[in-house]
Structures are given as structure tokens and as C-alpha cells.
Amino acid sequence: MSYVEIVILRHLSAGPAHGYELRKRIEATVGLGLNNNTLYPALRRFEEAGAVTKAAEQQENRPPRHVYALTDLGRELLHDMLAELTPEEAGIEAEFLTRIGQFQFLTPVERLAVLAARDEAIGAQLERLRTLLGRAGGERWGRLVTGELIRRNEAEQAWLATMRAEARRP
Secondary structure (H helix, E strand, O other), X not given: OOHHHHHHHHXXXXXXXXXXXXXXXXXXXXXXXXXXXXXXXXXXXXHHHOOEEEEEEEEOOEEEEEEEEEOHHHHHHHHHHHHOOOHHHHOOHHHHHHHHOOHHHOOHHHHHHHHHHHHHHHHHHHXXXXXHHHHOOOOHHHHHHHHHHXXXXXXXXXXXXXXXXXXXXX
């Protein structure tokens, strides 16, 4: 599952919505532009899995619109998706930030696990970057870029350390 699916379920957890309304909610709060080819297949998969229900709402002089609502199973799925961050996902900034932005739904232990996964991914990235820097030799521009990437990753590791203290709070 991807962070887009987490965002869809998270916004449905705030209340039922039809597709257009859901898309606009997501765009307004997280700035993620969803197109129908992303949104509706995800909603269909969630419906087939029992995570979402779909009901037709009648409209005057228009075809009925479908209103989607999160089920209890959907709430469990959302929680599990937030709490689980694979090593591959931990290296993807959007995956990590989507989860950390929803930390209110996780226990302190689950928060710490997400932060640890990201810290491990950043550590591996730093190792690769330092190896590249060592191989750059006299290549000035490559060294400057790699050095900046190292600085950014080190800054994120420092931020993660402060977030661990915050994540321990209930």
C-alpha cells in the first residue's frame, strides 16, 4: 500500500464523502492532487476488501452519486498501514511523512518503530553518500552536491532524535 491509500483512508475516517468531495478534501489539506484514475480504483479495492462501503445518494435531475464511508475494518487497516513502515518505504520521504503526520493514531511504541525505520534508512543513505564522496576525487560539483545531501541527511537524523522524545508521549 502506498501513502496515497493512507491519505484516502485517513480522510474517510473524518466522515463519509463522495469521490469529488474526498478528492477536494485531500487537495485542500495535504496538497496532494489526486486524479480519478488513482482515487476510484483505490476506493474500489477498499470496498472489495470491506474497508469502505459505498452507498448511492439520489440527486435531483442528476444520476445518483456514490458516498464512501470507512468501516471498522477500514479503521483497523488504516492503523496497520500507519504503524507498518517497511525498510523500502522508510527511505521514501512521502511514505514516512504521511505516517508521522498521523502519529495521533499510534501508540508511543508504534511511533518509535516508525522513527527507527526512518533512522535506519537515513543511516544507510548516509553510508552510500559518504562512499560516493570518497570516490568523487577532484570532481568539484559532485562533491558539493554529495556534501549537501550528507548535510541534509545528518540534519534529519538530528531531527529524528528530537522526534523520538516527542513520540514517547501518550
